[in-house]
Amino acid sequence: MGEAVVTGPAVDRCPSARAALAISCAATLLVLVNFTAPVSTVQIIGAELAAGASEQTWMLSSISVGLAAFLLVTGSLADAFGRKRIFVLGGALLGVVSAMCAMAPTALVFVLARVLQGGAGAALLATGLGLLGHVFPPGPERARATGLWGAMVGGGITIGPVFSALLIKVAGWPLAYWIIAALSSLVAVWAAMTLAESRGERPRKLDLAGVVTFSGALSFLVAALTEGRGGWTRPHVLAFLAAALVLLVAFARAERKAAEPMLDLGLLKRRAFLAATVGALVTGAAVIGFMTYVPIAAQQVLGLSPLASAVLLGAWSGVSFVAAPQARRLIGRIEARDQIAAGLALCGIGQLALIGIGVQSVWWQLVPGLVLAGAGSGIANAALAGLAVQSVPPNQVAMGSGANNTARYLGSSVGIALIAAVLAMAPSGGGPAEDFATGMAWAAIVSAVLSILGSVVVASLRQRRTRTAERAAAESA
Numbered sequence: 001m002g003e004a005v006v007t008g009p010a011v012d013r014c015p016s017a018r019a020a021l022a023i024s025c026a027a028t029l030l031v032l033v034n035f036t037a038p039v040s041t042v043q044i045i046g047a048e049l050a051a052g053a054s055e056q057t058w059m060l061s062s063i064s065v066g067l068a069a070f071l072l073v074t075g076s077l078a079d080a081f082g083r084k085r086i087f088v089l090g091g092a093l094l095g096v097v098s099a100m101c102a103m104a105p106t107a108l109v110f111v112l113a114r115v116l117q118g119g120a121g122a123a124l125l126a127t128g129l130g131l132l133g134h135v136f137p138p139g140p141e142r143a144r145a146t147g148l149w150g151a152m153v154g155g156g157i158t159i160g161p162v163f164s165a166l167l168i169k170v171a172g173w174p175l176a177y178w179i180i181a182a183l184s185s186l187v188a189v190w191a192a193m194t195l196a197e198s199r200g201e202r203p204r205k206l207d208l209a210g211v212v213t214f215s216g217a218l219s220f221l222v223a224a225l226t227e228g229r230g231g232w233t234r235p236h237v238l239a240f241l242a243a244a245l246v247l248l249v250a251f252a253r254a255e256r257k258a259a260e261p262m263l264d265l266g267l268l269k270r271r272a273f274l275a276a277t278v279g280a281l282v283t284g285a286a287v288i289g290f291m292t293y294v295p296i297a298a299q300q301v302l303g304l305s306p307l308a309s310a311v312l313l314g315a316w317s318g319v320s321f322v323a324a325p326q327a328r329r330l331i332g333r334i335e336a337r338d339q340i341a342a343g344l345a346l347c348g349i350g351q352l353a354l355i356g357i358g359v360q361s362v363w364w365q366l367v368p369g370l371v372l373a374g375a376g377s378g379i380a381n382a383a384l385a386g387l388a389v390q391s392v393p394p395n396q397v398a399m400g401s402g403a404n405n406t407a408r409y410l411g412s413s414v415g416i417a418l419i420a421a422v423l424a425m426a427p428s429g430g431g432p433a434e435d436f437a438t439g440m441a442w443a444a445i446v447s448a449v450l451s452i453l454g455s456v457v458v459a460s461l462r463q464r465r466t467r468t469a470e471r472a473a474a475e476s477a
Contacts, residue, residue, distance in 0.1 A: 017135045019194045021145050024128035025152045027091065027187050031121040032156020033163055034098070034180050035063055039295055039313075040161040040306040045173050051107035054230060060292075061226040061416065062111045066118020067125075067409040068222050069215040074119075075126035075402020076262040080206065083127045083134065083398055084195040090123025091188030098181035102174035120184075125405050130398025133389030134198050143386055147325045150381035154320030154374070161295060161310030169307075199395075209254040210262035217247035218410060225417040229424075263403065264396070272337065272391035273400070275461040279340040279384050280407035281414075282454030287347050287377055288408070289415015290447040291316055293423075293440065294370070301437045302363055312363055315370040316350075316377065323378025330379075336387040341459035343380025347373045348451035354444045358437040376451075384408075419443045 038045060038059055046056040078086040097116040104110035129149055136142035164176045224240035231237065255261040267273045291313065298309035330339055350373030357366055384404060392400035426439035 016194065020131050020135045021148065023087075023187065023191050023194065024131055025148055026190075027087070027124040027128050028149055028152040029156045029159070030180065030183055030187060031094075031124050032153055033160040034094070034117060034121065034156075035067075036157050036160030037164040037176055037180070039292065040165040040310040041168050041173055041176075044168060045110070046107065048173065049104065049107040049110060054227075055107040055111070057226060057229060058111045059107065059114065061222070061413065062114040063118040063121070064226075064409055064413045065219050065222045066115045066120070067122050068118075068218040068406055068413065070119040070122035071126050071406040071409065072263060072399065072402040073211050073215055074123040075130060075398040075400070075405075076207070076210075076396075078123075078127040078130055078398035078402075079199060079396050082197050082199045083131050084191065084197045086123050086398075087127040087131070087195070088188050088192045090120045090127065091184050091191060094120035094124065095181045095185035095188065098177045098184060102177035102181065122402070122405070124187075126402035127398050129385055129389060129401035129405070131195070131198070132385075133397030133401065134394070138390060142389075143327075143382075144325070146385035146389070147327050147382040150327070150383075150385045151321050151324035151378070153381050154317045154322075154324060154378055157291075157317035158314045158321055161313060162307065165307040165310050205260050207254075207258050207260060207262040210251060210258060213247045213251035213254055214262065217244050217251055218406070220244035220247065222410070222413045225413045228417055229420040263399070267392060267403075270391055271461045272387060273403075275337045275340065275458050276384055276387040276391050276400075276404050277407045278454065278461070279337075279344065279380060279458045280388075280404045281411040282344060282450060282458075283347075283377070283380055283384065284408040284411020284413075285415035285418065286344070286351075286411075286447045286450035286454060287373065287415075288412040289417075289419050290351060290443060291373070292412070292416055293419050293443065294366075297357075297436060297440045298363065298366070301357070301359055301433050301440070302361065304363060308363070312366065312370070315367050316374040319371050319374030320378040320381065323375045324382040327379050327382035336383040336390070337458060337461060339383035340380050340387070341455045343376040343378070343383065344451045344455035344458065346376030346379065348376075348448040348455065350374070350376060351444045351448035351451060355441050357440070359433045415447070418446065422446055 042056050042059050045051070046059060051059065074086055074090065094117060097113050097120060100113035101110055101117065104113060129146070132142070132145045132149060136145045164173070167173075167176045167179070220240045221244035224237050224244060227234070227237045227240065252265070255263055255265050294316070295306070295309035295313050298304040298312050299306065304312065327339060334342070350369045350371070353369030353372060354366060388400045388404035389397045422443045423436070423439035426435065426442045428435040428438070430438070
């Protein structure tokens with residue numbers, strides 16, 4: 001007999017909502033650990049693989065290509081062909097390509113394997129949050145579940161750099177990727193044995209034109225953002241940007257014509273969906289982009305070791321991990337949109353508190369600003385996860401998750417490129433450490449302004465009340 005497939009929102013037909021929550025959270029934690037693992041060890045890996053500065057940049061950025069290109073794609077495929085199926089395939093693929101990273105003989109092989117890791121991680125992130133949106137109905141239980149899922153984002157960012165920095169002291173850098181390969185395989189087996197299959201209520205055809213044009217557009221865009229750090233007017237960077245623009249236009253036209261589009265462009269008219277997307281984009285661009293440079297600044301300006309700088313970053317990501325589950329206490333008091341706006345505003349205040357850190361500073365002076373930004377990130381992450389699945393039809397929850405995470409990781413690529421440009425344009429004249437400190441001060445200002453502007457935009461996207469609703473409210477009053 002075939003496996004039963006759950007298509008409706010009824011939770012009692014799923015064998016274990018707790019198991020779905022545990023598996024989704026474990027996978028998200030693992031994906032984020034893998035995402036941030038090279039932050040503290042990229043120079044060591046680069047030296048062993050004879051990688052130059054450009055290749056080391058790609059070692060950090062290549063996973064974002066796979067994530068940005070395939071988050072929406074895998075989310076849509078999961079809704080159409082089965083969330084469990086895509087989740088298990090993603091876990092199995094992450095195991096295989098992580099082993100490829102561990103065995104990479106050259107920098108090029110390592111970069112290509114990291115791109116594939118991004119695609120596999122996209123399947124786990126999009127379908128994991130989609131599973132939670134399916135299993136948990138709207139209300140306190142879903143808020144708790146998505147809050148825990150959001151906490152895993154902060155937890156993975158906390159653990160990843162420390163994990164790789166510690167392991168490199170015990171053995172060579174490949175050990176981290178062997179462990180990720182083993183854990184990914186275990187998650188895939190756990191999901192295959194535990195989860196019930198689910199998909200949208202009505203089977204959907206594969207939107208091949210949408211898949212090809214969207215994944216191609218974002219691949220070229222992230223490649224342009226990565227290569228643009230070495231100069232935006234170089235011919236191949238301009239070619240990447242042009243290709244991305246052409247494919248985005250082709251994607252929009254394909255989605256308008258498709259009977260069953262991968263992304264229903266009409267969702268952009270929903271203010272809740274737009275608020276979730278804008279919030280995720282600003283979180284990536286203004287917060288994750290800036291925080292990626294904090295360990296580098298701690299090493300170059302304050303003279304900290306890779307391990308110490310990774311631990312210092314934990315003042316931000318660790319607080320985010322703790323704050324996200326507690327955000328469920330705000331449900332019923334503050335709308336998800338307002339939580340996102342408040343979280344982004346708090347991130348902006350924390351970034352402003354980091355202005356003035358220089359070569360004469362000590363590490364603990366960064367902690368207050370990092371803690372404030374961490375609390376804001378946790379509040380925003382929890383609300384973003386909930387709004388991502390709440391703002392789309394029930395049969396498209398994995399697509400909603402994919403769209404939201406696509407915005408987050410595309411935003412992080414934009415943010416990293418933006419901070420690199422600010423550092424390059426910042427006034428110089430002192431030594432390397434002094435110049436980097438000056439650049440980070442300007443970067444903190446730019447990131448804070450973006451965070452606060454994002455907060456204002458998200459807060460302004462209030463749901464319009466119809467005349468009928470207004471009349472009903474007036475009569476009840």
